[in-house]
Amino acid sequence: MIKNSRTVLIDNNPGRNSQTYGIARELGTDVELIHEPSIGVIGNKGDSQCYIGVLSKVQAIHDALRAQVGTSEGQMRYRLVQPEFTVATSDGIRNGTKEMRYSLIGREVTNDSLCEHLSATGLEGVIGVVACDKPPVGTLAAVLEHNRPAIIMSDGSIRPGRDSQNGEAIAIISSYQIAGSDDAELKRRISLESCPGYGSCGGMFTYNTMQTFLGVVGMEPLHMVSPASQDPKRIEQFPSELVAYLSNLIKNNITPRDIVNRDSIRNAIIVAMSVGGSTNVMLHAPEIARAAGYKDFYQDIMSANEFNHLSDKVVPVIVNARPFGKYSMVDIDDRGGIQVFVKDLLDAGLLKGDVMTCTGMTLAEQVDSLSPNKPDGDVIYSVEKPFKQTGGLRLLGGNLSPEFSAVLKLAGVEGGLENNLFNGSARVFNGEEDLLKFLDATPNELENNDMIVVRYEGPVGGPGMPEMLDSTSRITAICRDKNIVVGLMTDGRFSGGSVGLVIGHVGPEAAVGGPIALIENGDTIEVSLNSNEINCKQLQEPNIVKARLDKWNSEVDEDTGVHPFVGRADTRLLNRMRKSAVSAIYGAGMHPNSDLFVCDPRQPEFSGFKPVNKYKN
Secondary structure, eight states: OOOOHHHHHHHTOHHHHHHHHHHHHHHTOOGGGTTSOEEEEEEEEESSGGGTTHHHHHHHHHHHHHHHBSSSTTSBOOEEOOOEEEEEOOHHHHTTSGGGGHHHHHHHHHHHHHHHHHHHHTEEEEEEEEOSSHHHHHHHHHHHHHOSSEEEEEOOBOOOEEOTTTOOEEOHHHHHTTTTOSOHHHHHHHHHHHOOSOOBOOSSSHHHHHHHHHHHHTSSOGGGTSSBTTOTHHHHTHHHHHHHHHHHHHHTTOOHHHHSSHHHHHHHHHHHHHTTOOTTHHHHHHHHHHHTTOSOHHHHTOOHHHHHHIIIIIOOBOBOBTTTSSBOHHHHHHTTOHHHHHHHHHHTTOSOTTOBOTTSSBHHHHHHHHOOOOOOSSSBOOSSSOSBSSOSEEEEBSTTOTTSOEEEEGGGOOSOOGGGEEEEEEEEESSHHHHHHHHHHOGGGOOTTEEEEEOSOSTTTTTSOOBOHHHHHHHHHHHHHHTOOEEEEESSBOOTTOOSSEEEOOSSOGGGTOGGGGOOTTOEEEEETTTTEEEEGGGGSHHHHHHHHHHHHHHSOTTTOOOTTSOOOOSHHHHHHHHHBBOGGGTSOBOTTOTTTBOOTTSGGGSSOOOOGGGTO
């Protein structure tokens, strides 16, 4: 073997050699390979059913890699490293608590830990097993930054529970939607029956929105997205396939940034619209684009104006999936998998088929190799005969969202947008905790056409931009029971399982003096899908804006620059989020070295809000 200078330096240092020899012996690999390029497997872990199945898949892939590395003919001459795991919290367990602030931060922690692992270990090839909502995005961002051959596999969804009283399929959202019930036995029974087995949330919530995204963007084989976590293929078939795909990527030096580019990200966004996907995709897509080398998603990938045009006029919803429909991802798998609707979208001319994927084939070639079924018309629909006529997501501007960041999951709206308009009366809460107290104590005070405003829950304000599945589920149950429409807008975010007239990511956020901070109880809030705007009538008056902004500024602590209603940053991690968070339009992550992105409430330009309309056009 011809040694380069790096290899000679390592060979000449017995201290460094001793550990790599020891690892090779313990892993059962050839000690002569310790100076070869490294490969390995990574996984996401945490306190949730989402992660229980990850370990077995990681071990199966590790075993498949070990069987293929060596010095014999046909084997891969690589140093195998130990499996590495990231950690994250459970959205399902933490919703409605202060700990929910760590959910989106989990994406950043995953990115950080994998950046250290991939870079310090010098991995030249990696396979990732991903679960839950945020770690998959952090994983993809990390491998994009590292930019050496990589491939990702979903751990898979949990299978639906079954209501023992009526036989209906139920899921975690079923439990959240009865949180306001007085029937303790009902709540216990549904809680026990909602989540059998293990795997990530099974509806078209954030997890499956992003797994579909990962498949379409090219980093996960399409046929590995939809099978359940407990499907035997994930242990018996997929590991060897993943190793073969990785070997091909390494051989041909195909890196993540060769795969994830403008065209493939646009494909994935269009598919997210078509599945009525989670609003969180509009936080994760900018973060993925950033990691792929694009500075501004809305300038470099897709403008808000184009996004809305596609969602309104071009891309329909073509799956009948929870939370707005009937079925789960395992039902989609039973009908042939996500490749069925990806082929339909390709055939309709809505996707570019010539983009490269981790399989070494283009997207179109990969779909053809899978020979997918036709849409069945019950679980999976076609573009020609869709489940819903318009796409599932809409971005909103207006005087409450001058960054044009506000996002509405149109597929989940259950009423209140007659003629594409909603007019409501503001009911203001300075944090979700205050709203939950209200819903516990006085839920019957909610009135038709109320617009609940929950603020100081953004990336800076939370800090961490917690999601609000607990409160939105309770509001949904109240609305269905009383046959009323209640909207909710926030500078925080929502679970992919939330339904109703809910609008998140309103920006700039309250903590930095955005207009949402200036709303008062009783103000008139108008949502228009004709103009794609959310406006407060009172804030159309300059004298009112000035008076309210002056009042807000007088309340900000002069020493810290922090408004008293923001959440406590009482750990180093929360404080780091507060000091380095970027706006939702940039993905709501931690990027402290970018002057353009940082939302620092102590900077003069954030003492009030400024209309930023470049995202509209």
